[in-house]
Amino acid sequence: MGRFMLKRAVQGLVVVWGVVTVVFLLRFVTPGSPVDFIAPLDASQATRERIAADLGLNRPLYVQYVEYVGDLFTGDMGYSYRSRTAVRPRVFAKLPATLELALSATVVAVALSIPLGVLSATRRHGPADYGATLFSLLGISTPNFWLGVMLVIVLAVQFEVFPTSTRPVGLLDVLGNLVVIAGPQQGYAVPLDVSGFLSDARVWLAYITLPAITLGTYFTALITRLTRSGMLDQLGQGYVRAARAKGLPETLVRYRHALRNTLIPVITVVGLQLGTLIGGAVITEAVFDWPGLGSLVIDAINNRDWPLIQGCLVVIGAGFVIVNIVVDALYAMLNPQVMD
Numbered sequence: 001m002g003r004f005m006l007k008r009a010v011q012g013l014v015v016v017w018g019v020v021t022v023v024f025l026l027r028f029v030t031p032g033s034p035v036d037f038i039a040p041l042d043a044s045q046a047t048r049e050r051i052a053a054d055l056g057l058n059r060p061l062y063v064q065y066v067e068y069v070g071d072l073f074t075g076d077m078g079y080s081y082r083s084r085t086a087v088r089p090r091v092f093a094k095l096p097a098t099l100e101l102a103l104s105a106t107v108v109a110v111a112l113s114i115p116l117g118v119l120s121a122t123r124r125h126g127p128a129d130y131g132a133t134l135f136s137l138l139g140i141s142t143p144n145f146w147l148g149v150m151l152v153i154v155l156a157v158q159f160e161v162f163p164t165s166t167r168p169v170g171l172l173d174v175l176g177n178l179v180v181i182a183g184p185q186q187g188y189a190v191p192l193d194v195s196g197f198l199s200d201a202r203v204w205l206a207y208i209t210l211p212a213i214t215l216g217t218y219f220t221a222l223i224t225r226l227t228r229s230g231m232l233d234q235l236g237q238g239y240v241r242a243a244r245a246k247g248l249p250e251t252l253v254r255y256r257h258a259l260r261n262t263l264i265p266v267i268t269v270v271g272l273q274l275g276t277l278i279g280g281a282v283i284t285e286a287v288f289d290w291p292g293l294g295s296l297v298i299d300a301i302n303n304r305d306w307p308l309i310q311g312c313l314v315v316i317g318a319g320f321v322i323v324n325i326v327v328d329a330l331y332a333m334l335n336p337q338v339m340d
Contacts, residue, residue: 008328012321019317024068027306028061034081037304055081072314078307080300087311090296095315098292100171101285102277104208105216110270113220117227118259121235132224139221148214148287155210166289167207174200211288215281219273226269230262264331271327275320 027034035051043051052058056067071078077087120132156164177197234240235258243253285294293312300308 004332005325005329008325012325015321016314016318019321020069020072020314021065023310023313023317024065027310033057034304034306038081068310077311077314080308081305082303082308087307090308091293091311091315094291094293094296096172097170097290098278098281098285098294099319101208101211101215101281101290101292102274104212105219105277105281106270106274108212109216109219109223109273113223114227114259114263114266116220116224118231118254120224120228121231122254124232129228132228136221136225139217139224142217144214144218145283145287147217148210148284151210151214152287162210163207164210164288166291167204169200169204171204174204211284211290214287215277215284219277222273223266223269226266227262230265231258234258234261268327268331271323271330275323278319278323279316 120129155161282294297312
């Protein structure tokens with residue numbers, strides 16, 4: 001197991017290095033110079049050259065690359081061209097909101113897709129099967145940004161069921177009400193704020209519902225189809241027929257034996273899609289004004305703020321790699337044959 005994980009970790013580092021290299025080179029193949037967005041419209045050529053020198057943009061490409069990679073190893077992502085503030089604190093301040101949205105979308109998708117997939121497989125060629133298939137087709141075919149806009153128009157604007165502006169509390173704020181805080185001098189613990197937890201949880205759920213549904217719809221459809229095909233395959237295996245011949249209840253055969261084996265590839269896809277959701281939340285965050293990395297990336301792109309763009313993309317890429325390594329570890333625990 002240790003050797004398998006070491007191999008995956010080395011492969012992950014290579015992938016992260018590739019992401020860093022591609023992200024760095026994007027600055028030089030993208031039209032428009034950061035100087036054009038920083039310098040005044042009437043700035044002279046000397047002023048532009050001085051700005052480029054201050055930003056280090058006049059040095060050779062390989063020098064900038066080596067310096068950039070070296071700074072990343074020390075945790076330094078540089079400074080924003082626009083605000084002249086450090087990039088790392090800004091990126092990591094937005095990261096919890098993006099992770100929160102991606103995890104919520106994953107929970108919504110898994111909670112809906114696995115029961116739908118099992119129902120579709122066990123009611124094959126029935127109304128439930130056709131309904132789940134139609135739902136999967138619609139979910140995969142519907143663009144997330146369009147679905148988000150429609151949910152906002154119908155449920156937020158027309159019926160005013162859910163709010164859509166920037167959330168007032170995050171998940172960490174909600175869970176913070178359950179943390180016992182020790183008094184610095186008194187030597188006792190402050191009681192849990194249960195009423196605050198319930199109040200903040202209701203607000204958080206109201207704000208997270210529509211973005212989570214929007215981001216998780218495609219994922220729900222994908223896992224539903226995967227669960228259905230896996231269940232149909234497992235239900236036709238010899239061990240299922242043997243279990244039925246022994247007189248085991250059908251519920252036990254389906255959910256203890258067939259579903260458990262079906263979940264092995266599902267777990268893999270869930271992990272892979274979680275990494276995809278972290279990067280794919282950009283559009284959803286823009287639609288719902290969600291305070292995550294997506295909004296930060298869009299603002300940085302509009303301003304050609306390359307250190308900020310690079311910091312966001314590197315963190316997203318590294319997160320994707322980490323999720324894949326964790327999935328590989330879980331898959332190896334469930335199926336040790338993959339380590340051979």
